[in-house]
Amino acid sequence: MENLIPHFVELIRRAATDLPADVEAALRRAHDQEEPGSAGQGALAVILENVRMSRASSTPICQDTGTPIFYVYYPAGWSTLALKKQIREAVAEATAKAYLRPNSVETLSGRNTGNNLGDDFPYFHFEEWEEDYLKVDLMLKGGGCENVGAQYSLPDTRLDADRDLEGVRRAVLDAVHQAQGLGCAPAVIGVAVGGDRASSYIKSKEQFYRPLDDINPDPRLAALEKRLTEEANMLGIGPMGFGGKTTVLSVKIDSLERLPASYFVTASYMCWADRRRTLIYRDGAVTIE
Amino acid sequence: MPTFDLHVPINEADIRALHIGDQVRLYGTVITARDAAHKYIMDTFIHPPAIPESERGLYEELKRLWRGGIIYHCGPVVSRDAEGRWHFVAAGPTTSIREEPYEADVIAHFGVRGVIGKGGMGPKTLAACQQHGAVYLHAVGGAATLIASAVKEVLAVFKKEEFGVPEAFWVVRVEAFPAVVTMDAHGQSLHETMLAASAQRLAKLIGRHS
Known part of the structure; x- marks a missing residue:
């Protein structure tokens, strides 16, 4: 399998620092609908400015970068083992680059694994499909x-x-x-x-x-x-x-x-x-x- | 809604002038403290008969900085430059209610004038705000880059090795840190008000089957 790790790192960077256009547009509409000068509108103004700044500086939109949830759709013949290995490496690299906060805590000891990796972290779902290409959906789900x-x-x-x-x-x-x-x-x-x-x-x-x-x-x-x-x-x-x-x-x-x-x-x-x-x-x- | 500029140290009269819904911009020294820090303060400074000699320096520093000062519930993402200076990279508020068992005592003991966080706090903290002249300031959850940009300087950090980066006491200087008063010194809580109002609207929407 080709080395896709740099692309997975980029996927994570984009997810953590660049809010999707449809979400940003919805927040902008919400801002315009709120009572001018209200605390609610003020909060949305801060949110929109934060979204803009995060995109410009490639820093996390929120310091809680959440649970990375990967849904991987692959054509017949791909190795999910190899895909998982590459994505996990990308997660560790994205953490080292501060796109992700170290967010994986061993529950019983309280120890932070430091690189967002653990036996059950991040979360994966693999599904073979009939298309001839690979699709990886990532969401970051905050705590x-x-x-x-x-x-x-x-x-x-x-x-x-x-x-x-x-x-x-x-x-x-x-x-x-x-x-x-x-x-x-x-x-x-x-x-x-x-x-x-x-x-x-x-x-x-x-x-x-x-x-x-x-x-x-x-x-x-x-x-x-x-x-x-x-x-x-x-x-x-x-x-x-x-x-x-x-x-x-x-x-x-x-x-x-x-x-x-x-x-x-x-x-x-x-x-x-x-x-x-x-x-x-x-x-x-x-x-x- | 009016916007108020608050400069640390803040006097009681300026706090009593604030009401829920007011928007504020903070200037001056703020100290982060979350779960581990609050437990440490209770165990080391507030409950024991004597403060251990090793902890006295930090105690005096906190007393000095929190007199008229600000607590921030935050676990930041930080970076360190080539000269060894710390910088806040992402620093939105964390959920405050976990400190509800402790905050009233901390406000009373140190003379804190403001607590920044998100989600609001409970009746014990609300009563302490009223009694001692303090407010709860709601920052915008998730606005991590913007808030980090309001942090102009990291002045000191305490207990970083012991508590870890997110839980340490970070002493920072902020400029125009945006927040909303959601619990004031008059016994009012926007969180209680909103809960009651939305409960009434919910009851209308899902009233009994006719």
């Missing part, structure tokens, strides 16, 4: 917003939430309310309906790879996404919890099969620093979007 993710098992008496889309709606609004500003609003909310507890959390986070302005192919979910985005913003929590019109930038929902006994609704929270980038390797050429 503050990870802490406010929530999972509900329906029916839920407190929320009067049944096993239907109305129940999903109630659970998601409750999750946004519980989070307040703690997850660094405005957020993208990734929702999974169904699955087991673990697969539901994974599916909820996979929503963060979607462009903010895409339309869900399932019209029922498309309608719920639109409604929940509007209703979550009616809560008035606002940027950083300072109050205001923008609490979420978008809500993204997917479903997965469940057991007859289970009906999970999982809401993962992505802070405004919604850092994701994609590397494509095709015919010997690399592009990063």
